[in-house]
Amino acid sequence: MSEVVLYEDGIDFAHQQIAGQFVDNPAGSTPDNTNYPLHYAASHSCVSPFKYLVEKAVSLGESTESELMRLRDDDGFTPLHSAVSGGSKEVVECCLLFGCSVELTENTGCTALHMSCSQGCTSITEVLLNNGNASKVIDFKDIAGQTALHLASKYNHVDVARLLIQNGCKLDEKDNDGFTPLLIASLMSCWQTSWLLMEHKANLADTDVNGRNIMHLFVYKTSAIFSIPKFLCEKYKEDLLKLVNRQDIEGNSPLHVAVLYGDIIHVQQILDFGASQRLRNNQCQTPFHIAAAIGRCDCINVLMNYPSSLSINQIGADNKRAVHQAAENGHVEVVKILLRSGAITRG
Structure with missing residues (x-):
């Protein structure tokens, strides 16, 4: 894409698509009807073009700022979703300033907060949590039943998970498969996030829809149980001991799972924990x-x-x-x- 520069009121457009196709119709969709100029500018972190397009559309009487912020592309993205996807804190702040609601979801039920947490964008997550309506979405579930904390835990974004916890999110919400954030972190070998959740007293006894507890999930992967920080291992040893002989819906104990899927070290560690x-x-x-x-x-x-x-x-x-x-x-x-x-x- 060749670059062009369009000057209007001192605004510099670096993208030909924005300058050539959208300036006369800022609220109109692209020829293939998959995107809007606002979404394009937001997803490409074009702060000045984004502001200009909003101002242009409002001046033409086509839409209000809040109406523009509710425009959706084929994926159900609002401009705020696109801004989060593009990783631009500045455009996110613009969307909120123009009245975009943090409660809006895209086609899979994700809010902008879900997206920022899955991407590990600490600064954007902080901006969204500082919004006045953040309490309404902090525990909101997408179509998979996952909260923002599930997604931060799933991808081991420890700093984002810590932010959510500091802002009062629920620790033990279950998704459609029965996974709490702690269970999903354990399954994905996201140990730092697992230990963070344990430290903040997430429920260790929770099980997924298959009846598996964290001891079952620990031994699916190559990381060792005793990579748990020493103080946590000592603090929760009695709780973990209670789980070592629990059986899932197929009757498998953590030792069965360790033999089936784990490393020999897992088998030894589970036995040392008192597995029968x-x-x-x-x-x-x-x-x-x-x-x-x-x-x-x-x-x-x-x-x-x-x-x-x-x-x-x-x-x-x-x-x-x-x-x-x-x-x-x-x-x-x-x-x-x-x-x-x-x-x-x-x-």
């Missing part, structure tokens, strides 16, 4: 049976080395012992380990 090896899921599988069935020699060795009353010959799913499950799935090394440890093959 005797718990069975809905398929009658203990963590030991699962380890054998999926061929995890590392887990088999660790589980056998921890004190437990669990016999390696206990029956699991389909009335099969661990050695049978390992054999039918072709896990030769697991079979060898179990046979050396006294596994029974008959019956």
